Amino acid sequence: MIFWSLKTLFSEPMRLLVSALAVAVSFILVIFFSAVFEGESEQMVVYQKQMEADVWVMQKGVSNMHMSSSMLWDWKAERIAQIPGVEAVAAILYFNGAVRIGGRDWFSYVIGVSPEYSRAGPWAMAQGKTLPGPGEAVIPEVISKLTGVRIGDRITLIDRPLRVTGLTRETFSMASAVVFVSRDDLGDLLKASDQFSYIMVYAKPGIDGQMLAGRIKEEIDKVNALTSETFINSDQQLGIQMGAEIVRMMTMIGAILATLIVAFTAYSLITRKRQELAVAKALGFGNGQIYLAALCQSLLITVLGLLFALLISFTLLAWLPSVVPQINLSVRLYQFLAISVLCLPVAVLASLGAARTVVRVDPMAVFRS
């Protein structure tokens, strides 16, 4: 019966192709939303990752950069630099909010950089000056492309106009962009000229980050110190918490859509082949064998749909960023594995309708001409 079911499926290649493509569309939706979410989650911590610090120091009680604010007296950066095992520090003033660029507000991580901690500035320039001076700003190249704002044009941070002096790469995501301004400007706007928000600590070779973080917490009052890994994970977890429900819902919608499409295809195929199923029953095949054939059909449509989905997704994922630069896409192996595992319940659920038809097929139908 399985041979029959496969041959029957392949005897109508157009129908099979359309069904598999329809299933693929629902899987692509799942993969795409997952990839966008993963890409955004990664982009959310791009600054922390690029800084390559061993330890991040922040205000006590704070453990994130995303959706957080932290204030530390600026002298603490010098104190930390003197702690044994610390090779260097870099400090930034940080503000999480909207920047008006090209007539539109862009939610941004605004990094206030001072010349003495220049390593806290942009790491990949597309054009212009790396470090912004007073009255200057360095914005993502993607925003420049989307808004037409170029070097020399003006943007507004809170109520202060700034002139764009540089364009950066790898600093844009749909959820947030990284905008660099001078620490003086940001300190002035936040009334925090004598403060930093985060202090990045670079350990001497052979010094363990965890140990160094503990030492900093012991020696400096009212601070929290986290290894870079913990700090980044903490921000990523926050992002996942914020988006996980949406992604889960999209996955469920995609799976339901795929199930319905496969179910409809399998059911219509089985219904159209009722007479042949009646023949099979008359010849001695049991309900179980015939249901297995229906399940095989569902499984094949689902797996073909998945293969199409993977093929189309890989092509889209490679091509989309060049066409839509504001989208950050990232796909990991576990996402594909999750979708592949989803195939089995989709196929089994989809074949239940067909199973009902199989049971109801009357072998006496063979006598109807």
Place this chain on the structure above:
Amino acid sequence: MTPNTILQAENLSKHFGSGISEVRAVSDVTLDIERGELVLIMGPSGSGKTTLLSMLGALLTPTSGEIVIDGTGISSMKAAALAALRARKIGFVFQAFNLLEALTVEENILFPARLAAGGQQGAKGRVEELLEKLGLASRRDALPNTLSGGEKQRVAIARALINQPLIILADEPTGNLDSHKGQEVMMILHDIARDDGCAVLMVTHDPRVEEIADRVLWLEDGALRDRKSEQHSWVIDPVCGMRVDEWTALFTTEYREKKVVFCSSRCLHRFEEQPERYLGKVDQDPAA
């Protein structure tokens, strides 16, 4: 019952519905079919032929009575056991051929073989033999939609024979074929009974088949009566000129103290409207 009896039915009845709407499709039928016999079940439409065939083929449970196939009573068997019995002991040939569209001739023939002991692999030799025997060797890779009606029915016969059944149940196997192809199919079934020792039980309307049958069972209103194939009284329908068996004809009338027989109610009505027009054709010799 003799040692050669393959199929036996005793007081077999099938009723549909109940109370005032009850229909007795088959009523108290008793029959024995022996190895190598070609038996016809004939009768008017709605006489219960297909219902009887379905019960004998273990596709329909009788209301009462017993069916014994190859010494085993099947009335109390469960669905799975009946399916296994059909797969191994019964071959079916249908009027509508019922081939599986996506499978080639060879695959169609092999289709039930996986239910037999040796599986499809074990049936490879048998399929070659059947392809040769039924003249299908050159069409082995053809799909059913490219076959003629006669070829389709030969494939169906080969499929029925692949598991070497004891009985072939054929429902109007020539119904969708022209007379030449129908004759060819009949001869194949005849040879199967004669050469393979397989019993062939066939439901048909085709009176020409009677000539090659060992027995003709006449079913009317669900009840059976045995007839010898040579016991016919052929007369000519004076309206359409068709040969009709006077004994079994359903449409007759008396005209000038003579019994006139018709093939259908339509011919009877025509005759009744203008009997003089057909007078010259009454008493026509069917052999003429």
